[in-house]
Amino acid sequence: xxxAGLPPPPPPGAPPLSASIASPVRTSASxxxxxSRDGVFYAFVAPFAILTILFGLWPIILSIQVSFTASATxxxxxxxxxxxxxxxxxxxxxxxxxSLGRTLAYTxxxxxxxxxxxxxxxxxxDSKLIGRGRTFFKVAVFLPVVTxxxxxxxxxxWLYDRSFGAVNAALDxxxxxxxxxxxxxxxxxIAILIAELWKHAGFYVIIFLANLAIRxxxxxxxxxxxxxxxxxxxxxxxxxxxxxxxxxxGVYALIQFLxxxxxxxxxxxxxxxxxxxxxxxxAYQLFDxxxxxxxxxxxxxxxxxxxxxALTAYGIGERxxxx
Amino acid sequence: xxxGTLFAGAAVGLLLAAAPARAQELTVWHDLGDNGTQWFERxxxxxxxxxxxxxxxxxxxxxxxxxxxxISALNTDxxxxxxxxxxxxxxxxxxxTGKVSDLxxxxxxxxxxxxxxxxxxxxxxxxxxxIILPVQRVQMALGxxxxxxxKVGETFPATWADVQRVAVKFREGDxxxxxxxxxxxxxxxxxxxRDLIHMLDLFTFGSGLRHTLVDPQGxxxxxxxxxxxxxxxxxxxxxxxxxxxxxxINHTFTDMYQLIEGGRGGMFRVGDWNVKKWDSQAIKGDxxxxxxxxxxxxxxxxxxIGGMRGIAVPENSPxxxxxxxxxQFMLTKxxxxxxxxxxxxxxxxxxxxxxxxxxxxxxxxxxGTLVAYDFPESVHSWYPELEAAFHRKLxxxxxxxxxxxxxxxxxxxxxxxxxxxxLAAK
Numbered sequence: 179x180x181x182a183g184l185p186p187p188p189p190p191g192a193p194p195l196s197a198s199i200a201s202p203v204r205t206s207a208s209x210x211x212x213x214s215r216d217g218v219f220y221a222f223v224a225p226f227a228i229l230t231i232l233f234g235l236w237p238i239i240l241s242i243q244v245s246f247t248a249s250a251t252x253x254x255x256x257x258x259x260x261x262x263x264x265x266x267x268x269x270x271x272x273x274x275x276x277s278l279g280r281t282l283a284y285t286x287x288x289x290x291x292x293x294x295x296x297x298x299x300x301x302x303x304d305s306k307l308i309g310r311g312r313t314f315f316k317v318a319v320f321l322p323v324v325t326x327x328x329x330x331x332x333x334x335x336w337l338y339d340r341s342f343g344a345v346n347a348a349l350d351x352x353x354x355x356x357x358x359x360x361x362x363x364x365x366x367x368i369a370i371l372i373a374e375l376w377k378h379a380g381f382y383v384i385i386f387l388a389n390l391a392i393r394x395x396x397x398x399x400x401x402x403x404x405x406x407x408x409x410x411x412x413x414x415x416x417x418x419x420x421x422x423x424x425x426x427x428g429v430y431a432l433i434q435f436l437x438x439x440x441x442x443x444x445x446x447x448x449x450x451x452x453x454x455x456x457x458x459x460x461a462y463q464l465f466d467x468x469x470x471x472x473x474x475x476x477x478x479x480x481x482x483x484x485x486x487x488a489l490t491a492y493g494i495g496e497r498x499x500x501x
Numbered sequence: 502x503x504x505g506t507l508f509a510g511a512a513v514g515l516l517l518a519a520a521p522a523r524a525q526e527l528t529v530w531h532d533l534g535d536n537g538t539q540w541f542e543r544x545x546x547x548x549x550x551x552x553x554x555x556x557x558x559x560x561x562x563x564x565x566x567x568x569x570x571x572i573s574a575l576n577t578d579x580x581x582x583x584x585x586x587x588x589x590x591x592x593x594x595x596x597x598t599g600k601v602s603d604l605x606x607x608x609x610x611x612x613x614x615x616x617x618x619x620x621x622x623x624x625x626x627x628x629x630x631x632i633i634l635p636v637q638r639v640q641m642a643l644g645x646x647x648x649x650x651x652k653v654g655e656t657f658p659a660t661w662a663d664v665q666r667v668a669v670k671f672r673e674g675d676x677x678x679x680x681x682x683x684x685x686x687x688x689x690x691x692x693x694x695r696d697l698i699h700m701l702d703l704f705t706f707g708s709g710l711r712h713t714l715v716d717p718q719g720x721x722x723x724x725x726x727x728x729x730x731x732x733x734x735x736x737x738x739x740x741x742x743x744x745x746x747x748x749x750i751n752h753t754f755t756d757m758y759q760l761i762e763g764g765r766g767g768m769f770r771v772g773d774w775n776v777k778k779w780d781s782q783a784i785k786g787d788x789x790x791x792x793x794x795x796x797x798x799x800x801x802x803x804x805x806i807g808g809m810r811g812i813a814v815p816e817n818s819p820x821x822x823x824x825x826x827x828x829q830f831m832l833t834k835x836x837x838x839x840x841x842x843x844x845x846x847x848x849x850x851x852x853x854x855x856x857x858x859x860x861x862x863x864x865x866x867x868x869g870t871l872v873a874y875d876f877p878e879s880v881h882s883w884y885p886e887l888e889a890a891f892h893r894k895l896x897x898x899x900x901x902x903x904x905x906x907x908x909x910x911x912x913x914x915x916x917x918x919x920x921x922x923x924l925a926a927k
Contacts, residue, residue, distance in 0.1 A: 340748050447693055468569075
């Protein structure tokens with residue numbers, strides 16, 4: 179007799195249970211069975227699946243297709259296919275290569291800055307240091323996320339104005355040297371990174387707060403009783419429990435910053451001297467000139483990089499979870 | 502049954518015969534804003550007098566969007582009937598689509614066209630096709646705030662030395678009288694590709710020189726003494742002289758117009774198309790228009806002709822014959838008079854200018870020296886790529902000003918020669 183809660187042993191000659199569960203091959207009979215059993219589920223999912231395929235996957239496939247055509251014919255019904263010519267052209271373009279390197283470097287800096295900053299803010303909001311004002315601060319941190327991108331960045335552009343901007347006025351007030359802001363090659367990257375931090379960090383904070391809310395506080399208390407310092411508890415008890423949020427935020431930030439675009443359009447137009455000419459913006463410029471083949475080749479390369487990096491990061495996170 | 506069908510057919514035939522001229526709508530895509538749309542509406546009403554039932558629907562797009570829309574529409578056979586823009590933009594449309602009609606025949610059929618000069622027709626021709634009918638010369642002059650000049654005790658600057666003296670007073674003399682140091686001597690822009698070159702074109706052609714980067718033979722000219730002088734002063738204007746806003750390196754046309762219309766820039770470019778608006782709104786007539794300053798005593802001051810705006814008919818225009826007739830109509834006197842009054846520019850010289858303001862007359866009468874762009878893109882196929890590299894090089898100088906500008910110009914000229922050789926060999 180089988181023990182309570184365990185499935186009965188398979189009859190003699192039957193395939194092992196694990197094999198029948200793991201087998202990826204499904205017969206048409208099993209599909210029919212699945213459809214009749216989960217029909218309602220598929221009915222509800224179908225509209226969204228169709229919309230995703232139509233408006234999510236189909237444009238991506240079309241974009242990849244355009245990257246193999248001659249720009250002048252790209253939008254015609256009988257487009258001329260040029261093989262990998264557009265890819266050869268963009269990888270021979272020093273501006274694109276510089277732009278790609280710049281995009282990767284900016285993404286690395288922005289992901290680390292945003293996730294680290296959001297983690298610090300979330301820990302602060304979760305701590306007892308913040309009393310009654312907790313909700314107010316949560317709303318304040320999240321508000322930029324729901325602010326329209328363009329409006330937010332226009333305000334930042336004014337703040338950085340070297341003649342009349344509030345940033346330099348404040349620095350001047352406390353006797354510090356002027357900040358080059360958006361007009362200096364040396365400061366423009368940090369300037370847009372700060373603006374993006376303001377815009378996006380609130381989203382990451384919320385994810386961290388959600389994870390903090392469901393963590394096992396007893397572990398923290400036990401570690402405290404065992405004499406662990408606050409730093410030791412943070413590193414060895416709290417952070418390991420925040421792995422899911424770290425993975426989600428890391429992957430999401432990676433995708434977001436590899437595609438950095440709006441902040442550049444509004445604040446710098448890729449300048450000064452191409453310092454913020456990231457791949458998305460460069461591709462947009464070519465698109466604007468009707469160089470569709472090269473523009474979509476760039477977009478495809480960026481899409482490939484985003485997909486590989488995001489999946490790798492997610493995979494690393496998942497593996498860590500299983501351990 | 503057969504009899505019924507016969508009666509029905511006869512009734513439809515009678516109805517069609519009795520109907521007034523069939524209504525037809527011509528669509529025009531341009532980038533001239535509200536003034537342009539009003540102009541096309543008036544042209545439509547005028548055209549309808551000889552073409553009953555025809556209406557014109559004009560849509561204005563920001564220039565960047567105009568490119569994308571026109572290229573897409575022509576390539577997907579959803580073209581408008583007509584497109585309207587500067588010649589060099591129509592060249593780009595033709596390069597990207599190959600679907601701009603040759604209007605040589607349409608021009609040939611016009612009898613009254615003596616006002617079009619050889620230069621006008623050369624600009625309108627690309628790759629052996631007349632891709633536009635020239636409708637408006639694009640003139641650009643120097644504008645200076647009148648009240649600011651009065652405040653600092655100066656008159657309109659004629660030489661570069663005058664400009665420099667006025668610039669310092671505009672920057673430091675509180676010319677708007679608000680007690681704050683919030684004014685800039687000049688309002689320029691640099692952010693987008695070609696914009697910086699466009700500003701350099703004004704300085705170069707305005708001082709009487711004929712080429713910005715290359716001559717018709719393809720020789721790089723920027724390190725020739727007179728050119729180098731203009732280029733160095735131009736770069737210093739953006740950097741070490743401090744005549745412009747320190748954020749100008751990121752300024753687009755929109756930012757530049759904000760400085761001008763917001764009353765913070767003292768000297769600026771005035772296009773013939775700006776005057777109507779600035780006479781009544783924003784600046785409210787508080788500006789003087791004149792030619793660009795000269796850099797050398799024996800050179801004259803000039804007003805820059807930045808090309809030609811014209812009407813083009815796509816090969817796949819839905820109503821091509823009617824669209825071509827409308828394009829021809831745009832060169833008639835009533836159409837040109839409307840162009841002058843509503844957009845500030847035309848190509849005919851027999852128009853009535855009595856009702857125009859002094860500033861509009863400055864352009865309409867065109868009495869000063871006019872120096873036209875050299876249009877290298879229509880001569881050298883490699884020019885756009887060379888110009889893009891030149892733009893990037895100049896941007897590096899604005900971002901990190903060199904200690905020795907003359908050496909920078911020589912170095913840039915050498916780089917441009919190398920690049921030109923590579924591009925020409927392709």
